[in-house]
Amino acid sequence: QVSFTGKGETQSMKQLSGGQKTVVALTLIFAIQRCDPAPFYLFDEIDAALDPQYRTAVGSVVRRLADLADTQFIATTFRPEILKVADKIYGVTHKNRVSFINVVSKEQAMDFIEHDQTANAS
Template structure:
């Protein structure tokens, strides 16, 4: 009776369902039920507790994922903002240097023409090829990937003819020197350095360009100090201090000299050169 009570209350139809069964049939049904129950002999009795525990852990992980997703998006937004600032800095600096480059080259070579060109790497197949090289002064464009910037090209013409625009590798040694000085002066106007050390920058220049470079240095010397070495008289005309370097007994000697002594020195060097 105790075992029957342990079963609890039975459904109302339980008695009617088996009242017509013989004892043999009931034992057979009981045996079948016992065999069915044996299939569940290894039931995990902690399954409910584990389910609750794992459900709580799942909720914690979902919240953590949400936090990480927000942090990830914040990092992406920051990177985009930094890329935007980097792009703006690159394009603004490039435009300033390019304008200075054009103006200074025009001053050094009155009949000439020059431009800086921003080079960019390859882009998507669907993108236009016209945007690979972007000259200054062009229309504003959507913000591209800053990693596509690969360098800066230079095109100049010493005659002013747009059909005669040349790259650096097509110029003579003196022309390359003049273009390099133009670029240095253009950068100096954007981001001045306290002093510049020039070693025989006029060696390959024609006389007219040496005069133009000397005039440029004279105009800029109030903003920075220029230290130059030269064997030409043009740079001496705008200098404020002169030093002579002589080599005696296998030792270099330097001494302050006058402008006249400096001019005599370079003229003597040219005479015996």
């Protein structure tokens, strides 16, 4: 059972949207991190089901925890909110069935995301 209001009103996990389930899962991970921090966390598109304001909030929490706990957060994303709080960004490209990983600037990453969102919107 989960309560988002803190006023006793609870919902079953089965009733939650994908974004709400993500928030609950991240809350649990961040609570465990505060009690027993790991050296790094690897997140794969944790922001995919979240609305922009929640992606921004998650980015802020990740940034704050990384700074306070000396913990590294590694995240894949196609959204700008997580990129904005990143220290280092890597881009993955493919050529002749081979993947290449390179450090890219925030501007390059934002351009890629903008292009990706535009291409997927049409």
